[in-house]
Amino acid sequence: MSILTQNIDVKIGCSEKKLSVAFFFRGLFQxxxxxxxxxxxxxxxxxxxxxxxxxxxxxxxxxxxxxxxxHYFLESPDLxxxxxxxxxxxxxxxxxxxxxxxxxxxxxxxxxxxxGNFSIEPGGTIQLxxxxxxxxxxxxxxxxxxxxxLRHLIWSPENTxxxxxxxxxxxxxxxxxxxxxxxxxxxxxxxxxxxxxxSYGRVYINGLTVDECREAxxxxxxxxxxxxxxxxxxxxxxxxxxxxxxxxxxxxxQIFAFPYTGNETVLKAxxxxxxxxxxxxxxxxxARPVGNSHKPVILPVDWVAVxxxxxxxxxxxxxxxxxxxxxxxxxxAADGVLARIIAPFERIMGFSLLGATTATxxxxxxxxxxxxxxxxxxxxxx
Numbered sequence: 001m002s003i004l005t006q007n008i009d010v011k012i013g014c015s016e017k018k019l020s021v022a023f024f025f026r027g028l029f030q031x032x033x034x035x036x037x038x039x040x041x042x043x044x045x046x047x048x049x050x051x052x053x054x055x056x057x058x059x060x061x062x063x064x065x066x067x068x069x070x071h072y073f074l075e076s077p078d079l080x081x082x083x084x085x086x087x088x089x090x091x092x093x094x095x096x097x098x099x100x101x102x103x104x105x106x107x108x109x110x111x112x113x114x115x116g117n118f119s120i121e122p123g124g125t126i127q128l129x130x131x132x133x134x135x136x137x138x139x140x141x142x143x144x145x146x147x148x149x150l151r152h153l154i155w156s157p158e159n160t161x162x163x164x165x166x167x168x169x170x171x172x173x174x175x176x177x178x179x180x181x182x183x184x185x186x187x188x189x190x191x192x193x194x195x196x197x198x199s200y201g202r203v204y205i206n207g208l209t210v211d212e213c214r215e216a217x218x219x220x221x222x223x224x225x226x227x228x229x230x231x232x233x234x235x236x237x238x239x240x241x242x243x244x245x246x247x248x249x250x251x252x253x254q255i256f257a258f259p260y261t262g263n264e265t266v267l268k269a270x271x272x273x274x275x276x277x278x279x280x281x282x283x284x285x286x287a288r289p290v291g292n293s294h295k296p297v298i299l300p301v302d303w304v305a306v307x308x309x310x311x312x313x314x315x316x317x318x319x320x321x322x323x324x325x326x327x328x329x330x331x332x333a334a335d336g337v338l339a340r341i342i343a344p345f346e347r348i349m350g351f352s353l354l355g356a357t358t359a360t361x362x363x364x365x366x367x368x369x370x371x372x373x374x375x376x377x378x379x380x381x382x
Contacts, residue, residue, distance in 0.1 A: 060299065061317035062265075069262045069319075071209040075239035076189045080205075082217060084184040086229040089177065092141035097122055098178035101137075101145065105153065107168035114153075117175050128153075131163065146170045183221070186235055200224060210234065237261050240320040244269050246277050247328040264318040266301050276326060283327040286316055296323075 061067040074080065095101065097120050105114035112130045120126055124138025128149070135152045137145045150170045155162035182198025189195055193206025203220045205213045214232040221228040240260035247253055256273050258264070266286060270276065286299040301324075305311040318324070 063267070063312035063315040063317070065312075066263075066317045072234065072237075072240075072262075073207055073209060074189060074205055074213055074234070076191050076193060076206065077238045078189050078234060079186055079236035079238065080189070080195070080210075080213065081186050081233050081235045082184055083231040083233075084180055085231055086227065087177070087180055087183065087221070088226045088228075089174070090224060090226050092143070093174060094139050094141060095120055095137050095145060095174075096178050097124060097138060099174065100176035100178075101126065101142075102173045102175045103128075103149070104171045105149070105164075105168065106171075107164050108153075120178075133161070142172050142174060145172045183230070189239075197221070242269065242318050242320065242322045242324070244273050244324045244326070246273075246280055246326045248277075248279060249328060260318070260320045265315050266318065266324055267306055267315050269318060269324045270326075279328055280326045281329045285325055286318070287323040287325055288319060289321050 099120045100117050101120065102117050103114055103126075108114050112132075114128055114132065118126045118128070120138060123136075125134040125136045126149075127134050132153065135149050137148055140148060147170075149172070150168060151159065153162055153164045153170070154166060154168055155164065179199050183200065187195040187197075189206065194202040194204050196202050197217070197220070200221060203217055205216055208216060210232050214230060217230055217232065218228050221230070237259050241257045242260050242264060244256040244258070245253055246255075254277070258269070258272055266284070270284075276282075282303040284301040284303050286301065288297040288299065290297050299316050300314065301316070302311070302314045305313070306315045
């Protein structure tokens, strides 16, 4: 009896030791888990950039106090429009196909006048209409065009098809140049900073303001035109952008780039992305690059005040190159960090469990079909 009691005490002691060890490791695991969660949460909670000094928030443009922006500097791939105000070619101008010439011929019959605007057709000819036929004028000056038409119309022994007398007078004036559309059009600034004006060559305008661009184009056209005047405007602002960045520990940061026109605010920037993401917090700031400074200017945004209370103090007017940064929810970020840390251990435990289950399934007499059938269910006794 004493031996049995002693065995029972030994077994109870071993069980208590096993339980104490199990409780110890469980407590250690819980402590590790809590420390890890707190660390992840604190890491995301204190994820804040260090601003370069304290900006004067009273002077920063906001929704209700926007400021005029500095001159816009053209860059690739902006689109500009050029309108022709005064484009007259230098003399002598050689006529081209699709040029329009105004003709006034004195001495024609009343029923068959030659007056009006005539286009130079493909092949370089002008159709005078009626029985007068066509005259080739491509490559001729206006004075040479008048002489060519006059020779074609006046009857002579050499020109028996002429129908008019020697008192005929021809007057020709240039109404429209065919290549004016090569100038008065929408132009894309290429990667090399040039725009193409068709047969008039290329002009470098990268880094110029709109007024400087107009002067550069007029100076370039003055080589072929008489005192050219054009109007220049920006058709599409493509070279300047601002960015909206959503932080995410699981999916990676999502970055949206939008063309900058000068009227954007923080609220409009977030609206362009269809609002905050489900994993986003309401901690938002604007990071603004400043010259050669090593640290950007940080402008914190009170999102609840901007949206719920329509306060404009932190709804800043954005500038080119601004980054609107939206911090991820600290609990979602902590969950993502934990998922990445625990994932390898889950794979190891899953593989170990699969191996143990497989070995148990095929252990012992199961592999060789041994065992004795019992009376119920057709099972085996081992």
